[in-house]
Amino acid sequence: MIEFEGVHKRYAGGQNGLLDINFVIQRGEMVFVTGHSGAGKSTLIKLIALLEGTSRGQVRVDGQVLGSLRRSAAQQHRRTLGMVFQDYRLLHRQSIFDNVALPLRIAGWTQADIDKRVRAVLDLVGLGARAFDTPLMLSGGEQQRVGIARALAPRPALIIADEPTGNLDPKLATDIMQLFISLMQAGTTVVVASHDLHLIQRVKKRVLVLDKGRLIDDFRPEPAA
Amino acid sequence: MSMEPESDRGAVRIRAGGSFWQNLTQRHRDAAGKAWARLRQAPLSAAFGVLLIAFAWLLPLMVHWLERNLAGAAGDLAGSHGAHVFLKVEQDEAAATAIAERWRVAEADLETRVISRDEGLRELAELPGFRGIDAVVGDNPLPVVVSIDLADPARLEALLDDWRKDPAVDFVQSDARLKRKLRHVQEFVAAAAWVAWLLALAGALLISIHLSRLAVNADRDEISVSFWLGADDAHIRRPLLYGGMLQGFIGASLAAILVLALVAATHRALVEFSQQFASRIELLGPDPRTLLAVVVAAVVLGWLGAFVCTSVDLGQLGQTREDIE
Structure with a gap:
């Protein structure tokens, strides 16, 4: 599903983002990317979402070499991803419904299909009754669930989340992780960048550890006895 | 929390389907x-x-x-390319006719028309703001006027300059000059x-x-x-x-x-x-x-x-x- 092959990322100022990264993530897998601040977690996420390009090496998603995609194909690639952000990136002047409908409108869904799909995903994340509130009327956890609903709306095969629980208390963080696990169990590939080691240990999924741009560990914690 | 069935990477393209016109109009x-x-x-x-x-x-x-x-x-003013020569009040209609004839003979293409005092008063009475004036004035105070028409505006201006010096002429109104301005x-x-x-x-x-x-x-x-x-x-x-x-x-x-x-x-x-x-x-x-x-x-x-x-x-x-x- 996702392959990193000899990937280097060097920023314009000469700063190294990633150095010789190699790994493969299978379809339906849930993977954490962790490391200290500046380790390269967000850079790795941005490379998958094509918000950045590699300096060297190849990133392949479903066999497509992302670096070779034209602008329109890159836009199409982003439409097939579900992206979840630490600060939710919701549009505060629009309703919850319109926030979740945004990727569907971008993808050109009909209004009838949008209505059905948005209601379905809002019910899924437990916010069906808040569809016409605005994001600022919701708590942080609820806003993040809206962000997840927006990511789920176009039925992506791959969800990438950058510190999705960074602003949430442990209870809400666990709920959000449970939601990601449910998605993974339903066949969605989930890549989560997080520095919350306690959370990662609790979830017990594959972990990629970055340090100063290098992949220093790739392991799967032992399942609980 | 229940989860929906396995997603499909191609789903976005499939769901975006529909007729071209339907998509276009909705967008x-x-x-x-x-x-x-x-x-x-x-x-x-x-x-x-x-x-x-x-x-x-x-x-x-x-x-x-x-x-x-x-x-x-x-x-x-489009139809007008002439002038009006107002004679002194002591010039009567016969004198005006003689003057007009003299000018017409001197200039081959010149057309003249003598406008009598009575005719002038009637024309004045038809102008906006002067309606009924002919009924209220006693003695007609207007001079006799010679209306001039000449196609060549330069030649007309030269003639008007000459006529201004004529002792029988009170003043000259050049319609062509007004139109030009x-x-x-x-x-x-x-x-x-x-x-x-x-x-x-x-x-x-x-x-x-x-x-x-x-x-x-x-x-x-x-x-x-x-x-x-x-x-x-x-x-x-x-x-x-x-x-x-x-x-x-x-x-x-x-x-x-x-x-x-x-x-x-x-x-x-x-x-x-x-x-x-x-x-x-x-x-x-x-x-x-x-x-x-x-x-x-x-x-x-x-x-x-x-x-x-x-x-x-x-x-x-x-x-x-x-x-x-």
Whole structure:
């Protein structure tokens, strides 16, 4: 599903983002990317979402070499991803419904299909009754669930989340992780960048550890006895 | 929490299916709705933008109206290329006929007509503001007038200069000179109108670019998120194009309404003024085709301004690699 092959990322100022990264993530897998601040977690996420390009090496998603995609194909690639952000990136002047409908409108869904799909995903994340509130009327956890609903709306095969629980208390963080696990169990590939080691240990999924741009560990914690 | 069935990477393409026209109309309907919603979200800013566009079109529309009325006045004199020579009051009709005959013999193509005192009084009584004057004056105070017509204006001017020195002549009124002066004023106003149109075109375009830029800045978050979610340039650009067209349409329509209101007020004041002299002055209104052309041009410029802005600003925004942390 996702392959990193000899990937280097060097920023314009000469700063190294990633150095010789190699790994493969299978379809339906849930993977954490962790490391200290500046380790390269967000850079790795941005490379998958094509918000950045590699300096060297190849990133392949479903066999497509992302670096070779034209602008329109890159836009199409982003439409097939579900992206979840630490600060939710919701549009505060629009309703919850319109926030979740945004990727569907971008993808050109009909209004009838949008209505059905948005209601379905809002019910899924437990916010069906808040569809016409605005994001600022919701708590942080609820806003993040809206962000997840927006990511789920176009039925992506791959969800990438950058510190999705960074602003949430442990209870809400666990709920959000449970939601990601449910998605993974339903066949969605989930890549989560997080520095919350306690959370990662609790979830017990594959972990990629970055340090100063290098992949220093790739392991799967032992399942609980 | 239950989870839905396995997702499909191709689902986005499949669900986006539907007829071409259905997709197209929905996209444009959404974009127009979003443009309208943006105006309603910031009504003061929108009103200010619309007023700016209206004022940009107001100047050329007013100059156009002035030019149209000057052209109308010049048209009233179109058939005249002669002069009127007013003789001294002691010259009677027989003397005037002799003078006219002398002038006609001296100049081959010259046409003359003697206007008697009584005829002059009747013509005066038909003029606006002088109705009924023939009934109230006792002795006719008017002089005998010789009406002159000559196709060659240069030759006519030379003759008029000679006749001014004639002891029988009181004064000379050159209709051709008046017409020429009026034509010069009309040409000047026409040139001013061109400048005003050009300024309005440039102004409306710049205002549209600026308003679109403000809209891009106001919606920077939404545009960034939309790019991350895979929006193409057309998706981002479309509501801004509709916004530019909408503001252009409202602004130009407002300018047309303001001009019509100003013309109506001016016309009413002039009619009231002229009625005091038992006369009536008629003003021409702006040409409806010009008003329509202004509205169409404003819509096109609104679109063009938004297109220019989005071509520059969205290109940069789309390339922005903002840290998503």
